[in-house]
Amino acid sequence: MATVDEGQPTGTDPAPGTGRPRWGILLTAAATVIGLLIGGGSLLRDYFGWESSPDAVAASPTAHLSTPTGSTGPENGASSGTVPPTRTAGTQLAGLPAQGGASNLVALPRALAGRPGYERSIVVTCPENTPRDPHHEVTYALHQRYLNLTATIRPYSPEDPMAKVYVSVIVAQKQDDGTVNRITRGGSEARQDSTNTLSASVEGADEVTLRIDCELPTTLVVLSDAMMTAA
Secondary structure (H helix, E strand, C coil): CCCCCCCCCCCCCCCCCCCHHHHHHHHHHHHHHHHHHHHHHHHHHHHCCHHHHHHHHHHHHCCCCCCCCCCCCCHCCCCCCCCCCCCCCCHHHHHHCCCEHHHHCCCCCCCCCCCCCCCCCCCEEEEEEEEEECCCCEEECCCCCCCEEEEEEECCCCCCCCCEEEEEEEEEEECCCCEEEEEEEEEEEEEEEEEEEEEEEEECCCEEEEEECCCCCCCCEEEEEEEEEEE
16 A cells, blocks of 8 residues: 655655746746836837937928918018109199180191090191291189199191191290299200100199190191199
8 A cells, every 4th residue: 555755745846945936937027027118118219209219200390380470472462672653643624724825726637536545635736837826825723733744746637648737835924023924944845756755843823824736737736645743
């Protein structure tokens, strides 16, 4: 009959000195620590991600910019160029009544009616070129309200397109003693085939007179776009 030694272990339980169960505990603990480290690293990365990934900010360079209030760039229609000044309105000479020499004014010839450049023109007849009729004049009252007079001289001379005309601008200034000074401020020559521009200062003038001299008495002097700039 077999006997059992009570001092020896029974069954297949490992001996206490082999350490096999302790390695399992260590491996389990190590796995737990590694898991904690990985989880903690993820939290740290999420929390301090702006330090570890600066490219995320650099990828959006305009993220920190804001559009200034009231900016006027090309996208909202504002122009960066210099705005030209508004032109001063003038007075058409054709809209003023003639104070003198109204009998020397005639209607625009039918052949010129409707042509571009002849709108609101004044038409002055030429003198007979005799001692009794050396030149024709038309006078307008200005009352010192204007600075400059401009017009385009367009002679109409079917008999001789080469016939010349000359238009003089004469201003009248009343003096304190009752006298009147008449001063020629400008003039210009033109032909039917060669129009010209008339420009003269009328600053300080109480009246302005347009004097017409012609080579051919049958010529008509058309002044188109006759404009006076207000003072």
